[in-house]
Amino acid sequence: MEDLYYPYSAYLKQKYGQKVYKLPVNIPCSCPNRDGTKGVGGCIFCGEKGSGHELLSSFLPVTTQLRENRALIEKKYKAKKFIAYFQSFSNTYLDFDDFKRYMNEAANFPGIVELAVSTRPDCVGKNHLDFLRDLKEKTGTEVSVELGLQSSNNKTLEILNRGHTVEDFIDTAERIKTNGLSLTTHLISDLPWDTKDDVLKAARLINLTSDTLKIHSLYVEKGTVLESMYKDGLRLLSEDDFIERTILLLENLNPEIAIQRLIGRVPESDSVVANWHRSWWKVKDHLLSRMRQQETFQGKYYESN
Numbered sequence: 001m002e003d004l005y006y007p008y009s010a011y012l013k014q015k016y017g018q019k020v021y022k023l024p025v026n027i028p029c030s031c032p033n034r035d036g037t038k039g040v041g042g043c044i045f046c047g048e049k050g051s052g053h054e055l056l057s058s059f060l061p062v063t064t065q066l067r068e069n070r071a072l073i074e075k076k077y078k079a080k081k082f083i084a085y086f087q088s089f090s091n092t093y094l095d096f097d098d099f100k101r102y103m104n105e106a107a108n109f110p111g112i113v114e115l116a117v118s119t120r121p122d123c124v125g126k127n128h129l130d131f132l133r134d135l136k137e138k139t140g141t142e143v144s145v146e147l148g149l150q151s152s153n154n155k156t157l158e159i160l161n162r163g164h165t166v167e168d169f170i171d172t173a174e175r176i177k178t179n180g181l182s183l184t185t186h187l188i189s190d191l192p193w194d195t196k197d198d199v200l201k202a203a204r205l206i207n208l209t210s211d212t213l214k215i216h217s218l219y220v221e222k223g224t225v226l227e228s229m230y231k232d233g234l235r236l237l238s239e240d241d242f243i244e245r246t247i248l249l250l251e252n253l254n255p256e257i258a259i260q261r262l263i264g265r266v267p268e269s270d271s272v273v274a275n276w277h278r279s280w281w282k283v284k285d286h287l288l289s290r291m292r293q294q295e296t297f298q299g300k301y302y303e304s305n
Contacts, residue, residue, distance in 0.1 A: 004291050005250055005298040008212060011258035015142075016113055021077060022085040023069040023112075026058040027102050029094040031120065033163035043150075044161050044225035045188075045218065047270060062105040070111065083114040083144075092119040092128045100131055107141040114142040116184070121147050121172040122164040133179040144182035144211070147172060152202040156193040161225070166205070173209035184260060185210040188218050189249055190242040192235060199245050203252040207302070213257055215249065216264035217242050217283070219274035227272050239276045243287045247296060255299030262287060 012020040033042055056065045066084060073079050084106035092099060106115055117132070124145065132143045149169050151157055157165060176183050185206050189199060206213055218237070220230045230236070237245075246262070265280040275283050291297065 003297055004288055005259050005262070006255055006257065008258045008260040011212065016081055018081060019077070019079065020081045020083060020113060021073045021079045022083045022116065023066050023073065024056075024085050024087050025062055025065050025102075025106060026056055026060075026088055027062065027086060027091060027094070027098075028058045029089050029091050031090045031093060032123065033161060042161070044159070044229065045221065047221040047224055062102050063109060066106065066109045066112070080111060081113045082111045083116050084109065084112050085116045085118075087116075087118050090119045090123045091117050092125075093123045096127055099128070103132070103135060107135055107139045112141060114144060116144045116146060118146040120162075120164060121149075121168040124172050124176070126175075129175055129179045129181070132181060136180065142182065144184055145176050146184040146186065146214075147176075148186040149202065149205065150186060150188050150216075151191055151194055151198060152205055153194055153198045156191055156198070159193050160191075170205065170209070177209065182211045183209055184212045184214060186214045186216060187249070188216045188264075189245045190218050190237040192218070192237055196245060196248060199249050200252055203249050206257065207252075207254045210257055212260050213253070214261040215246055215259065216261070217275055219264055219266050220272040221266060221270055221274075222272055230272060236273065239278070239283060239286065242283070243290050246287060247291060247294070250291075250298045251296055251300040252302060253298055254302055255297075257298075259298070 009019065031042055056068065062084075066082075070082060073082070086102070086106075103115060103117075106112055115132075124147075132145070135141065136143045147169060148162070149166070150160060150162065152166055154165050173183055173185075187202055187206070220226050220236070226234075242263075250259075262284050263275065263280050266274050268274065
């Protein structure tokens with residue numbers, strides 16, 4: 001950590017008393033801006049696989065996926081505690097009875113201490129939160145909901161074809177916290193349509209709502225609308241821009257918010273441009289090196305917010 005930021009690994013160890021590892025789970029769900037309810041094609045940056053590039057088939061039972069992935073992690077890390085991570089697409093956007101069945105299977109699987117449920121701000125109903133709250137109380141399994149904010153600017157969200165607003169995010173975030181669940185927020189810190197003021201606004205929103213944060217860089221995945229925009233001349237921000245904006249975000253972030261990810265990653269085979277054609281860890285090292293040079297850290301300006 002080097003006191004530069006609060007890593008998710010430290011957050012989990014403090015919460016559970018030991019290292020905890022995520023087991024990805026793939027279930028047959030979609031998104032309302034893919035199936036025509038709000039739009040088609042999904043977000044401009046989202047590929048056909050969603051955010052899961054190394055998932056098992058969604059046709060496999062949840063318990064089978066957990067068992068296979070646990071075997072790999074147990075062997076490699078001697079792990080004992082796990083998070084069932086429902087990752088790709090919007091995992092509350094499916095038949096509610098199916099949703100309950102998948103969550104129950106995961107919550108009662110040996111070694112699972114938490115469910116991480118990735119979804120959209122406009123796909124979380126009272127029924128989902130009532131069920132997840134009750135499931136947590138009955139099984140003792142913690143529940144974290146992951147929401148994509150991506151930008152604090154509604155005009156940018158329109159360009160991204162998100163199909164929801166900042167106000168939708170705030171409303172859903174407040175309902176998640178009211179029900180005693182944790183919240184993870186996703187943010188792309190180098191969107192070319194955003195300004196530094198939008199990054200600062202995002203930091204304030206995250207401070208008011210979130211327990212953990214995933215920071216992404218904007219990459220261009222093959223077969224996306226963003227690929228067409230890029231080929232038509234869209235200019236992405238530079239690596240230096242990403243680093244400058246990410247540092248600005250971290251400096252204004254509550255130091256008690258754990259950082260799950262500092263930069264996005266995607267397999268090279270699936271991307272046109274990702275992390276300026278550099279390894280994600282090299283960009284991360286560059287970011288941390290710049291923070292050391294500037295003698296800055298997460299929360300440096302948080303008290304003045």
